[in-house]
Amino acid sequence: MSPPDSVNRPVKTTEYSIRILEALKSNPGQSLADLTEEFDIARSTIHRHLLTLEANDLIVRDEDGTFSLGLRLLDFGRRAREYVEFYDVARQQVDRLAEMTGEKVWLIAKEGDHSVHLYKAHGDNPLETSAQVGQRRNLHQLAAGKSILAFLPDDELDAILERRELEERTDSTITSEAVLREELADIRDRGYAFNIGESVTGLNAVGAPIRDEDGYPVGAISISGPAHRVKDSLLNEELPDKLLAALDEIHISLRYGMNG
Structure with missing residues (x-):
């Protein structure tokens, strides 16, 4: 909590x-x-x-x-990032995903009620948005963030939704708690979340959580790209399959060690 x-x-x-x-x-x-x-x-x-x-x-x-x-603040941030247990292992998978998909891939961490952007890889996607390394965001606005919310314990999810207003970032951002809770149930069933123009108009993304040994979502990875390209089977099948495969490798590495 x-x-x-x-x-x-x-x-x-x-x-x-x-x-x-x-x-x-x-x-x-x-x-x-x-x-x-x-x-x-x-x-x-x-x-x-x-x-x-x-x-x-x-x-x-x-x-x-x-x-x-x-x-000097850069040194504080860099050291703080190094203390994130999954950072090194996950960063390698982020680089691989960007190379495989050609899209932008983000690694985020959960900190309190927010997500923090830890690392990104571009692939062949030159598209830039307002997201920057170190930036804190509301969880409900992001595919990665929604994937974290979906796997939180019920009491913590309830507390976050009580504390945090569901702020609108675009016309597509979910601002209804009932609608969000319904979507979180779907995310739990399939294991990953979508962001359809909810953080940036014209940008689609898929995200899935990094979970510790107890199943707690400590972070997440998302793959994003322009809506005119990242859609249909690419968005709904190909990218989720690649993302979940990468997360399987991260979880194995974290739980059993690189040489286990």
Whole structure:
């Protein structure tokens, strides 16, 4: 079960620093005046946080006096990704799937109520979307994310759906809990999920979960491509077959070891 979004006695100074980092992630190159205007926090307080973050190389000051995220954060993210137990084994299969299918393949991890994009391979598909490594997404908007939701314990699924609004990303995004639950039942039956323009209009995908020894979905892999190409038997038969075969190899490697 994921922890709640808030704590009883949050440390305000830490929250302020996190808010500044989030602001600079969304809109790099902001000045002290910009950040003071954005937050209901005293200018002097913002200034102290900026100086502290800068002194620790978490942000950098540009020549014009504005601030951006520092590359030290890349080291944190890289190390965090290395701690994901299935990352190395799954990454190899992602590369193989991209080579076999020619489509874009994503590896994601479940963290709390969200998915986190860990790794992608392009194949021959040059199509770029807004998805980036490190990005957090709502699970219900993605094929990979829905495949995770489908295999969660009932109590955890109920808790996530209670905490999280089913936000609309495109006109095709599922925003009804009843409709989502019905689809999750179908996903459990067949073992994989579809995304038909639900995260990006004109993009289709199939996704399936990476499950630990207890069957808990710790991550997932998806294969996606333009809807005009990824459709019919390719979407409904060929890609799911290749995806499930790759996941079988991942599960064998994780449970019995590469040399087992």
